[in-house]
Amino acid sequence: MRKESRLLIKEIEDNFNSSVGDGSKRKIIENALKVFSKKGLAATRISDIALQAGFSQGFIYNHFKSKDDIFIEIVRLASSGGEYAVKQADKLNLCAADKIFCLTEAMLSEDSLSMEHFRLILLQATTGEAIPEQAIRIAKESAPKPIQALMKIIQEGQVQGDIINDDPIILAIAYFSFIQGLVITKLQTRNKELFPDAEMVLRFMRKKPADESI
Amino acid sequence: MRKESRLLIKEIEDNFNSSVGDGSKRKIIENALKVFSKKGLAATRISDIALQAGFSQGFIYNHFKSKDDIFIEIVRLASSGGEYAVKQADKLNLCAADKIFCLTEAMLSEDSLSMEHFRLILLQATTGEAIPEQAIRIAKESAPKPIQALMKIIQEGQVQGDIINDDPIILAIAYFSFIQGLVITKLQTRNKELFPDAEMVLRFMRKKPADESI
DNA sequence: GTCTATATACCGATAGAC
DNA sequence: GTCTATCGGTATATAGAC
Numbered sequence: 224m225r226k227e228s229r230l231l232i233k234e235i236e237d238n239f240n241s242s243v244g245d246g247s248k249r250k251i252i253e254n255a256l257k258v259f260s261k262k263g264l265a266a267t268r269i270s271d272i273a274l275q276a277g278f279s280q281g282f283i284y285n286h287f288k289s290k291d292d293i294f295i296e297i298v299r300l301a302s303s304g305g306e307y308a309v310k311q312a313d314k315l316n317l318c319a320a321d322k323i324f325c326l327t328e329a330m331l332s333e334d335s336l337s338m339e340h341f342r343l344i345l346l347q348a349t350t351g352e353a354i355p356e357q358a359i360r361i362a363k364e365s366a367p368k369p370i371q372a373l374m375k376i377i378q379e380g381q382v383q384g385d386i387i388n389d390d391p392i393i394l395a396i397a398y399f400s401f402i403q404g405l406v407i408t409k410l411q412t413r414n415k416e417l418f419p420d421a422e423m424v425l426r427f428m429r430k431k432p433a434d435e436s437i
Numbered sequence: 438m439r440k441e442s443r444l445l446i447k448e449i450e451d452n453f454n455s456s457v458g459d460g461s462k463r464k465i466i467e468n469a470l471k472v473f474s475k476k477g478l479a480a481t482r483i484s485d486i487a488l489q490a491g492f493s494q495g496f497i498y499n500h501f502k503s504k505d506d507i508f509i510e511i512v513r514l515a516s517s518g519g520e521y522a523v524k525q526a527d528k529l530n531l532c533a534a535d536k537i538f539c540l541t542e543a544m545l546s547e548d549s550l551s552m553e554h555f556r557l558i559l560l561q562a563t564t565g566e567a568i569p570e571q572a573i574r575i576a577k578e579s580a581p582k583p584i585q586a587l588m589k590i591i592q593e594g595q596v597q598g599d600i601i602n603d604d605p606i607i608l609a610i611a612y613f614s615f616i617q618g619l620v621i622t623k624l625q626t627r628n629k630e631l632f633p634d635a636e637m638v639l640r641f642m643r644k645k646p647a648d649e650s651i
Numbered sequence: 652g653t654c655t656a657t658a659t660a661c662c663g664a665t666a667g668a669c
Numbered sequence: 670g671t672c673t674a675t676c677g678g679t680a681t682a683t684a685g686a687c
Contacts, residue, residue, distance in 0.1 A: 404618025
């Protein structure tokens with residue numbers, strides 16, 4: 224993995240850590256994130272979260288009004304995370320194609336745990352119907368932002384001649400769909416060897432397969 | 438869309454229709470499929486299914502032992518569907534790359550409704566934890582089958598010189614991940630114009646971008 | 652600040668009517 | 670074959686103890 228990718232991962236995790244607050248509330252959110260991403264909103268019990276966080280069931284209600292309330296808070300966090308990752312990638316001192324390469328390595332990395340959970344939460348928030356109205360609204364409103372940010376990098380890459388001259392929006396949508404699917408697959412199989420790398424992923428938008436030495 | 442893709446869609450839908458049985462039980466399954474794929478197992482109420490199917494709540498229990506029982510039945514149907522689609526694509530009288538092209542068009546088509554729902558159900562069955570043990574087992578056991586079937590076509594394409602000489606398993610995994618992600622994106626946005634086509638999707642495994650006229 | 656105990660409501664499943 | 674009524678279990682959220 225490139226050193227810039229590692230930097231990116233660290234920045235993403237740091238951003239998560241600083242967004243999530245402190246004290247008991249932080250503990251609740253961190254653990255709720257894990258449980259929600261595994262079981263989904265409807266199937267997780269407040270007692271699951273409490274147990275995982277090391278508190279009693281009733282204690283959760285000192286910090287949150289309801290289960291939905293916790294979920295909405297997490298969706299809010301997750302919604303800002305995606306855009307942040309792309310923006311940080313854009314700040315790297317690399318050509319556009321390499322910025323996207325590092326973003327991809329970061330997003331597919333085993334170490335981007337918060338990223339992985341976030342994508343699952345947003346998945347639930349946008350595909351499910353048994354989700355608080357407010358969570359759906361937040362997720363839908365923020366969905367275009369990472370796409371917009373990536374579009375900008377893609378256009379830069381098209382000018383530089385590394386990226387295919389298709390509609391940048393469609394390329395960006397294809398990109399995040401691919402990443403989404405890969406994260407899900409990784410979660411399902413937990414097989415680290417038989418897994419596509421960033422090089423393969425980016426081939427669908429690269430003009431020349433660059434140099435086929437992997 | 439190619440005519441072979443339309444044929445494929447028809448075969449997939451027919452296969453679904455003939456697998457699902459008849460009478461009231463069929464009505465329950467068809468409607469449970471819709472509700473489950475939207476809300477997830479935990480969040481759907483038996484009454485949701487009953488309402489959607491036009492029956493009373495208690496009537497469901499004349500045909501199924503429990504809510505889990507319905508879900509397991511659907512997972513069973515979904516599990517056979519994916520492999521069937523790939524096998525049918527393989528029977529098309531085309532070169533390997535074109536078989537995969539048609540498979541892709543079929544899977545991304547608006548008309549492959551059963552396919553879309555199936556993927557969502559399998560997604561739940563493999564990523565969720567609050568899922569009946571039997572459903573997880575069925576889903577996990579069947580997961581490698583479409584991959585195996587696609588691998589065979591990919592290898593054929595590599596011999597024919599149309600597909601990149603990467604590990605066929607990894608290419609197949611990447612392919613289904615991509616499709617999975619795209620189906621989810623399509624469901625989230627419902628925007629038919631700004632959407633990648635089969636040509637773009639397949640670029641990551643094509644040796645030559647063939648002829649770049651789209 | 653944290654836990655225990657409880658009320659309130661809801662849902663899955665059953666039993667029995669038509 | 671289909672529906673209505675109901676029981677029992679379980680989870681959320683509250684209230685009050687320590």
